[in-house]
Amino acid sequence: MSEQTHPVLDLEHFLPYRLSVLSNRISADIAAFYRDRFGLSVTEWRAMAVLGRYPGASGMDITERTAMDKVAVSRAVNALLDRGLVLREFDRADRRRSILTLSEQGQAVYDEIAPLALKLEASLLASLDEAERNQLWQLLDKLDAAELRAHG
Structure with a gap:
């Protein structure tokens, strides 16, 4: 009886796993x-982060910018609308397209969370010198472009 060999996926050296x-x-x-302070899920905060950077984005824009599942984004947007953190209007030219913006309350939440996120990022990047940070961004851009070519 011959021994069957199976491919071994060394997770510690598998880039998608490490990045995840x-x-x-x-x-x-x-x-x-x-979550504790504002009762927001990761998906809800990511939607708010997109709207904080790109006011007037649609649900589809959020989906594309975050690479999150369309259904998850829809649920997050609906939860944010229900809580009054996001406002929705409809595009006059295309009534199917919604235009989403942070409400005054949503903007206040964003204004409190965004500096914390930036501080966390700065803390993480502090372990790299300027040349390493620049190289990291270049490598991430290169990997992102390669991923797009592979699926495009």
């Missing part, structure tokens, strides 16, 4: 704050 674990660990650090 790192992302989850970093996200968890700030997620506890916005």
Whole structure:
């Protein structure tokens, strides 16, 4: 009887796994704050973060910018609308397209969370010198472009 060999996926050296674990660990650090203080899920905060940067974005814009599932984004946007953190209007030219903006209350929440997120990022990047930070951004851009070519 011959021994069947199986491919071995060394997770500790598998880039998608490492990036995911790192992302989850970093996200968890700030997620506890916005969950405990504001009752926001990760998906809800990411939607708010997009709207804080790109007021007037649609649900589809949020989906594309965050690479999150369309249904998850829809649920997050609806929860934010129900809580009054986000306002929705409809595009006059295309009534199917919604235009989303942070409400005054939503902007206040964003204004409280965003500096914390930036402080966390600065703390993380402080372990790299300027050349390493520049190289990191270049490498991330290169990987992002390669991923787009692979699926495009």
